[in-house]
Amino acid sequence: MVEHMNAFDEATVSLPVLTERIPTVVVDDAHIIYRVHKGATGGTTPVAALRRLVKRTNAPNVREVHAVKGVSFTAYRGEAIGLIGSNGSGKSTLLRAIAGLLPVNRGAIHTQGQPSLLGVNAALLNDLSGERNVTLGCLAMGMHPDEVAKQAAGIIDFSGINERGDFASLPMRTYSSGMAARLRFSIAAAKKHDVLLIDEALATGDKGFRKRSEQRVRELREGAGTVFLVSHQLSSVRDTCERTIWLESGVLRMDGPTDEVIRAYEAYANSK
Amino acid sequence: MATTALVDPDTGLTQAQLAARHGLRVAGERPTLVEYSRRLWAYRHFIAAYANAKLVASYSNAKLGQLWQVLTPLTNAAVYYLIFGVVLAQNSVPNYIAYLTTGLFIFNFTQSAMLAGTQSISSNLGLIRALHFPRASLPLSTTVTQFQQLLASMVVLVGIVLVTGEPITLDWLLLVPALLLQAVFNAGVVLLVARMGAKASDLKQVMPFILRTWMYGSGVLYSVSLFERLPGWATTLVQFNPLLVYIELARYALLEQAPLLNESLTQLWLVGAAWAVVAGIGGFIYFWRGEQEYGRG
Numbered sequence: 001m002v003e004h005m006n007a008f009d010e011a012t013v014s015l016p017v018l019t020e021r022i023p024t025v026v027v028d029d030a031h032i033i034y035r036v037h038k039g040a041t042g043g044t045t046p047v048a049a050l051r052r053l054v055k056r057t058n059a060p061n062v063r064e065v066h067a068v069k070g071v072s073f074t075a076y077r078g079e080a081i082g083l084i085g086s087n088g089s090g091k092s093t094l095l096r097a098i099a100g101l102l103p104v105n106r107g108a109i110h111t112q113g114q115p116s117l118l119g120v121n122a123a124l125l126n127d128l129s130g131e132r133n134v135t136l137g138c139l140a141m142g143m144h145p146d147e148v149a150k151q152a153a154g155i156i157d158f159s160g161i162n163e164r165g166d167f168a169s170l171p172m173r174t175y176s177s178g179m180a181a182r183l184r185f186s187i188a189a190a191k192k193h194d195v196l197l198i199d200e201a202l203a204t205g206d207k208g209f210r211k212r213s214e215q216r217v218r219e220l221r222e223g224a225g226t227v228f229l230v231s232h233q234l235s236s237v238r239d240t241c242e243r244t245i246w247l248e249s250g251v252l253r254m255d256g257p258t259d260e261v262i263r264a265y266e267a268y269a270n271s272k
Numbered sequence: 273m274a275t276t277a278l279v280d281p282d283t284g285l286t287q288a289q290l291a292a293r294h295g296l297r298v299a300g301e302r303p304t305l306v307e308y309s310r311r312l313w314a315y316r317h318f319i320a321a322y323a324n325a326k327l328v329a330s331y332s333n334a335k336l337g338q339l340w341q342v343l344t345p346l347t348n349a350a351v352y353y354l355i356f357g358v359v360l361a362q363n364s365v366p367n368y369i370a371y372l373t374t375g376l377f378i379f380n381f382t383q384s385a386m387l388a389g390t391q392s393i394s395s396n397l398g399l400i401r402a403l404h405f406p407r408a409s410l411p412l413s414t415t416v417t418q419f420q421q422l423l424a425s426m427v428v429l430v431g432i433v434l435v436t437g438e439p440i441t442l443d444w445l446l447l448v449p450a451l452l453l454q455a456v457f458n459a460g461v462v463l464l465v466a467r468m469g470a471k472a473s474d475l476k477q478v479m480p481f482i483l484r485t486w487m488y489g490s491g492v493l494y495s496v497s498l499f500e501r502l503p504g505w506a507t508t509l510v511q512f513n514p515l516l517v518y519i520e521l522a523r524y525a526l527l528e529q530a531p532l533l534n535e536s537l538t539q540l541w542l543v544g545a546a547w548a549v550v551a552g553i554g555g556f557i558y559f560w561r562g563e564q565e566y567g568r569g
Binding site (some may be wrong): 026027028029045046050053072098099101108109110111112114116118124125128132136137141142144145171188 | 286287288290291294295296297298299300301314315317318321322325326328329332333398399400401402403404405472474475477478481564567
């Protein structure tokens with residue numbers, strides 16, 4: 001309702017579009033170049049390290065990768081957008097740039113609020129119990145301690161890690177990779193996000209958990225958020241997203257309704 | 273081909289105009305210093321919880337568990353005493369055991385904070401890449417963890433000082449403000465090395481050398497009267513060494529006859545406070561200026 005009123009205030013100049021969509025992410029001709037370290041190739045002695053520090057030069061083993069080449073699109077409130085493309089097409093890089101974790105070299109990315117990136121390798125503290133990780137993760141997302149105490153039990157229930165005995169009080173290093181991923185997803189999904197970026201995280205967990213998490217993504221969308229989903233499982237993109245963006249070698253190939261884009265993508269992938 | 277329309281079909285605005293109209297901000301923009309401090313304050317619960325968690329986690333694999341908090345400083349003191357007190361027979365300092373352990377524990381507070389601080393960004397990349405929070409929370413929680421460790425070693429220190437026959441005096445109370453000043457100084461230095469270590473992971477290799485040199489320049493192991501043999505400018509330099517200052521403040525508080533390099537107590541407090549303010553504010557601003565770079569690469 002508030003948005004309608006705002007639209008009305010601005011209506012003195014131009015006629016208001018009654019169902020004006022509110023953009024949450026505006027990507028404007030974004031180019032992303034990042035540097036990768038190829039690992040140690042000599043010169044790792046303390047003396048060489050000191051010399052590099054003094055001269056402020058980079059280690060010689062750095063290579064630049066032009067991962068996203070001029071992508072533009074606008075995402076609106078209440079949308080769930082799938083990002084598809086072959087491996088190394090720049091999907092994850094684009095998500096990290098939207099989350100503000102990678103700089104754009106040219107162009108710009110504008111966002112509403114602070115987008116949260118939910119990836120599979122969002123590691124917390126492996127030496128600590130699941131319960132403590134829940135508390136820490138929630139505090140790290142900016143929740144108040146009272147709110148954390150209220151939500152903690154619900155988060156552990158949702159993750160289902162206690163289905164085979166009391167795992168919540170054991171250190172996270174004793175968890176299977178699926179359990180750890182489920183707990184991480186549950187923590188991140190406990191908070192309302194304006195923009196939620198999900199990188200392959202729904203692929204983890206068993207069938208029951210996948211159903212619950214897809215349900216949670218729908219709830220997050222209805223809570224006036226925008227959800228981005230990177231996945232190689234086209235079925236989960238089809239189930240959760242009505243719009244899909246197809247990236248290929250850093251270039252936006254297609255942007256439209258999920259069915260159309262996936263059909264074109266499948267035709268392309270099969271013809272290769 | 274691509275549908276990269278620069279102009280929105282509904283409103284006829286360019287992407288930048290559309291973003292500006294709805295008040296969208298550039299992703300990953302650095303907040304102002306005031307705003308950053310405000311956000312950091314809102315994260316104080318996280319800092320405390322994270323510091324506690326690190327303390328628990330660091331001993332979670334050891335059989336003796338938290339007991340190592342006390343055993344580590346004790347063993348350390350025993351080794352140095354064996355070498356400098358027994359083998360090399362230092363006897364120019366009255367009550368050498370207490371003199372040595374005071375210096376050792378105070379120096380160790382800054383040393384371990386800096387070693388942990390160098391890696392406080394690089395060892396938490398998973399957390400940094402997953403969640404958005406003021407990054408200064410991490411080095412600050414490192415400082416808090418080390419402060420908790422210090423409190424345990426201070427219990428050991430008071431025990432040693434009492435056993436070696438020092439009387440309890442009102443001066444002991446001065447230990448509290450001295451440690452607080454040092455904690456603020458440490459927070460600043462940790463923020464500094466955290467940013468440097470985030471960019472150049474090589475700093476981790478160099479750090480032990482820097483700290484070893486600093487230790488010899490702080491009169492931890494031998495009598496500070498040795499510094500008086502240096503040329504005048506060098507003695508002055510050592511007098512303003514922040515760690516020597518904090519160690520002398522602690523020795524003044526706890527020990528009756530310890531030799532001190534700085535004769536004026538007022539100067540000692542002033543230099544100690546000045547270092548805390550300069551390092552605290554300087555380190556915070558330096559770290560804030562790099563805020564949007566952490567976790568990239």
